[in-house]
Amino acid sequence: MAFDNLPPLISPTVLVTAAASLLLYFLFSLLRRSQHSALPLPPGPPGRFLVGNLGDVSADHPEEDYMRWGKEYNSDVIHVKVLGQHMICLNSVAAATEILDRRGANYCDRPRFALFEVMGWGLTLTFLRWGQQFKLHRSLFQKTFTASNVKVFRPIQLHEARKAVVDLLEQPDKWEEATLLMTTSIIFRIAFGQEITDVSSPYCEMAAAANEATTNGGIAGTSLIDLFPPARFLPDWINPSPALRHARNSRKAIQTIHDVPWAASLKDIEAGTAPPSFMRTHYERLQESIRSGKPIEMTERDIKGATGAVFIAGGNSTWSTVLSNLMFLAKNPAVQKRILEEIDSVLGVSADDPSSTPRLPTFEDRPNLPRLDRFLQEVQRSLPLNPLVIPHKSLKEDEYRGMRIPAGSLVLANTKAMAADPHVYQDPHIFDPDRYISTDEGGRGESFPNGNFGFGRRKCPGNFLAMATVYMFLATLLSVYEVEMVIGPDGKPIEPQPAVTIGLGGHPAPFQCQLRLRNPAMAQLLKESI
Ligand code: HEM
Numbered sequence: 001m002a003f004d005n006l007p008p009l010i011s012p013t014v015l016v017t018a019a020a021s022l023l024l025y026f027l028f029s030l031l032r033r034s035q036h037s038a039l040p041l042p043p044g045p046p047g048r049f050l051v052g053n054l055g056d057v058s059a060d061h062p063e064e065d066y067m068r069w070g071k072e073y074n075s076d077v078i079h080v081k082v083l084g085q086h087m088i089c090l091n092s093v094a095a096a097t098e099i100l101d102r103r104g105a106n107y108c109d110r111p112r113f114a115l116f117e118v119m120g121w122g123l124t125l126t127f128l129r130w131g132q133q134f135k136l137h138r139s140l141f142q143k144t145f146t147a148s149n150v151k152v153f154r155p156i157q158l159h160e161a162r163k164a165v166v167d168l169l170e171q172p173d174k175w176e177e178a179t180l181l182m183t184t185s186i187i188f189r190i191a192f193g194q195e196i197t198d199v200s201s202p203y204c205e206m207a208a209a210a211n212e213a214t215t216n217g218g219i220a221g222t223s224l225i226d227l228f229p230p231a232r233f234l235p236d237w238i239n240p241s242p243a244l245r246h247a248r249n250s251r252k253a254i255q256t257i258h259d260v261p262w263a264a265s266l267k268d269i270e271a272g273t274a275p276p277s278f279m280r281t282h283y284e285r286l287q288e289s290i291r292s293g294k295p296i297e298m299t300e301r302d303i304k305g306a307t308g309a310v311f312i313a314g315g316n317s318t319w320s321t322v323l324s325n326l327m328f329l330a331k332n333p334a335v336q337k338r339i340l341e342e343i344d345s346v347l348g349v350s351a352d353d354p355s356s357t358p359r360l361p362t363f364e365d366r367p368n369l370p371r372l373d374r375f376l377q378e379v380q381r382s383l384p385l386n387p388l389v390i391p392h393k394s395l396k397e398d399e400y401r402g403m404r405i406p407a408g409s410l411v412l413a414n415t416k417a418m419a420a421d422p423h424v425y426q427d428p429h430i431f432d433p434d435r436y437i438s439t440d441e442g443g444r445g446e447s448f449p450n451g452n453f454g455f456g457r458r459k460c461p462g463n464f465l466a467m468a469t470v471y472m473f474l475a476t477l478l479s480v481y482e483v484e485m486v487i488g489p490d491g492k493p494i495e496p497q498p499a500v501t502i503g504l505g506g507h508p509a510p511f512q513c514q515l516r517l518r519n520p521a522m523a524q525l526l527k528e529s530i
Contacts, residue, residue, distance in 0.1 A: 037397065039404035042088060043073035044080045052081035060502055063387035063416040066091060070417060077403060083227055086409040089388070091417035093424065093450045099400055100392060100413060104456030107411055108134075109393035111221045114229040118247035119213060120254035123305025125461075126313055126390065136298055140306050141461035144278055150465045152276065153190050154363050154472075160186045161472040162360070162530050165480055169523055172481070172515040175326065179473070183319040186469055191310035192261040193268060193277030203261060210257035211316050213250030215505060217243070221391050221410070258308040279307045310462070318466045320385050320507045322473055327496045328379045329483040330513035332431055335375060336483065340518070342371045343478050349519065360525055361475035363468070369475065374433035376470060381449035382431050383498045384415040385506035389454045415451035477515075480522045486512040 047053045057065050057080060066089040069078045076092035090096040100107050109130035116127050125137040143149070164182035168175060177199065184207045185196040196203050217223075223243040225232050232244060268274035269283060282303045289296050329336045343349075343361065346368045350356040366373070391410040398405040405411070420428045425435065425446055437443020453460035460466075477483075485493035496511035517523060 037399070037404055039399055039402060041086075041406070042077040042079040042400075042403045043075050044069055044078045047081050051083060052085075054082050056080065057082070061387070063414050066388075066412070066414050067417045067420070070414075076417075077400065079403075085227065086406045087391075087412065088405055088409050089412045089414050091414045092421060093418045093447075095400070096413045096418065096451060096455050099398075099405070100411065100455035103398065106395050106398055107392045108457035109395055110458070111226065111391055111393050111410055112229060113221050113226060114232050115217055115223045115225045115243055115247050116214075118225070118232050118244065119217060119250045120258070121214070121308075121312070123301060124309040124312065125306065126309060130393075130395065133302070136302060137306050137309070138457070138461070140278075140282055140298070140303075141310075144281065145461050145465050147464045150468060151363075153186075153465065154468065156189045157186055157469050157472045158362065159530065160189075161469070161476045162526055164473060165476050166527055166530055168477075168481070168515060169517075169527070172517070175513070175515060176323070179322045179326075180319050182473065183322060183469065184315050187311050187315040187318070188261065189275070189277065190314075190465070191278050191307050192265045193275045193280055194261045194264055206253070206257050206260060207311070207315065209253035210312065213246070213253045214312055215316065215507070216246060217250070254308075257311060258304055262304055262307065278310050279303065282306070313460075314462045314466065316507070317385070317462075317505050318469050320505065321380075321466065321470050324383050324385065324498075324508045325376065325379050325470060325474055326483055326513055327498060327508055327511050328375070328382065328431065329478075330485045330511075331496050331498075333484070335431070335433060336478075339369075339371045339375055340478055340482065342369055343475065347479055347522075349479075349522070358522060358525070360522070360529055361472075361479055363472065365475065366471055371433065372471070372475060372478075374436045376467065376474070377436055377448045378431060378433040380452045381419040381425070381428075383500060383508065384419055384449070384452055385500055385508070386452065386454075387416040387500065387506065388412040388414055389451065390458070392456065392458055413451050413455055415449070418451050419449050476526070480517065480519050480526060481515040482518045484514050484516050486514050 045053060045056050047056075066078050070076060070091040076090065076095045078089045078091065080087050080089075090099060110127060112129065113121070113127040116124070121127055123133075123137075125134070125141060128134040128137055160182045164178045167178045167181070171178070181196065181199055181204070184204065188194045188196055188203055188207070194203060224241055225244050225247070231241070234244070236245070236248075262279065265274060265277065265279050266283075269280055274280045282298070283300070286296065286298060286300065286303060288294075329339075344358075346365050347358045347361060348356055349358040389412065391412055394405055394407060394409045394411060397407045419425070422428060426444060435444055435446040436448060437445070439445040453463040453466075485495060488494045494512055496513065497509075498511075499509035500506040501509055
C-alpha cells in the first residue's frame, strides 16, 4: 500500500492520537475476535504486534508483493492486515469472479476515501460507500452507458477521432497532445455537452488541473488520512501530511471542474441549444419530475457530482489506454503489419488496383476487424493499467474454500497476477494477440483478460464507451499512419518498455514512438471528412 505519506505526518500530536486510536482499535478487535468463525484466514506474511503488515506491502507496486506471496504460500487468495485493517488480495480470475462477481452483493462497498472527500470528490460514484446514494448514482451511469445506449455517442467519437488524426497530419510528433485533446473533448461532450475545439480552450487547463490533482492523490484509500479520517481536521499549523495538504490545495481545481462547464451547459439547456449529454438527460429528467409532481429520487447536486464523475473517471483512463495501444503497436511491428493488412482489406485499399475507391473506417467495421480487436485485448492483458483495480469492501463475514474473509475486509483484485496466470495463458510474458483465436479457427482459444474494468457491482460502467473510443481512434489512425519505434543515436530502434505509473488510474510510463504516413490518399479523404 502507499504509505508514502508516513514520515512527514509523524508529529507528536499525530503520534499520540494515532497510538490512542490503535490501542482502542486493538482492544475492540480482541473483544470481537470471540464472535468470528473458527475458520483460518487466507495465508499471508505474518504481521507484527499492533501494526500488522505495515511496511510489508510496497508503495510503488503492491501487486508484485501479492504475486510473490501467492507463489510463496501457494494460494491465489492472500491476506495481510495493516493497522487492524484486513486486506484480501485475489490473484486469480476464478477467485475474483466467485467472490466479487457471484457474491457481489456482499462485496459492493468501498472503503472510505477520506482524502478524495477533502479534495471535493464527495459525490463521485467511484468513491461512494454502499447505500441509497450509491444505488442512485450507479443507476444514472448504468442507464446511460449500456452497450446499446453508448451508440448514441458514436458521432462524437467518430468526429473527434478523425479530428485528432487530421491534427496529427500537421504535427505527427504531437501524438500525446492530440490524443489527450481527443479523449478530453470526447468526455466533455458526453458529460457536459461542451466541445473543446483546440488546446487553447480554458476547459483544457481546467481538465489538466483536476486530473493532476486527482492522480497525484496516491493510491485511493491508502493514505494515513484514509486509515485515520479524523486527521483530516488537523489544522495546517501542526504540519498535516503532504497528502492532506495536496488534497486541500486541490479543492479549487476540483470545484472548478464541477462548476464552470456545468454553468455553461445550464445556459445552453435553458436556451434549448444544448446537444445531448449525460448532464442534459438527467437534468431534464429532474426538471420534468419537478414539473409533473413525480417523486424525486435525485437532486441537482447528485447530477452535478455524477457529471463530474463521468469526466474524472472517463477522460484520463481512456487516454492512458490509447497511449498504451500506441506503445504496443510500435513495439510489435509484425503484429501491426497484419492489422494494417486487415484494415486495408476492409476499407478497400488496394496497392495493385488504382481504380479502387477506399473509404474511412466506421463503427460498423469493428466486427470485421478481429485482428485489431484481439490486439486491443492483448494490450490490456500485457499492461493492466489498474493492477489492483479499486478496493472493494465486504459487508459481512464470508467463507471461501474453507478460508474466512472477515466483515469489513478490503478486497483487491490483482489483474496483473490474473494476466500472467500460466494456467490460463501459455507463455504469458509473450505479446501474442493470436492467443485468443478460437480453437474452431485453429487457435488456442485463450480467454480475453478479465478485470481491467473491475468486477461485480463496482465494475466500470464506462467500459463500452471507453473501448469504442479506443477502437475508433486506432482504426482511423492506422488507416493513414504506421506507428514505429524511434531510431536512437546508435542507429538502433529504441524499444519501449511497458510500465505503469502509480496513482488513481495508472498511466503508461513515458515512452517514445513516431508516426509514418503510409497512405496519403486516405489522409486526403480524412481531411475532407471533417
Ligand atoms: C479504458 C478506460 C477505462 C478504464 C481502464 C477504466 C477502469 C475502471 C476500473 C478498474 C474501475 C474500478 C472497478 C472496480 O472497482 O471493480 C472503474 C470504475 C469506474 N469507472 Fe471506469 N474505466 C475506464 C473508462 C471509464 C469511462 C469512459 C467512464 C465514464 C463513462 C468510467 C466511469 C467509471 C466509474 C463511474 C467507476 C466507478 C464505479 C463504481 O464505483 O461503482 N470509466 N473503471
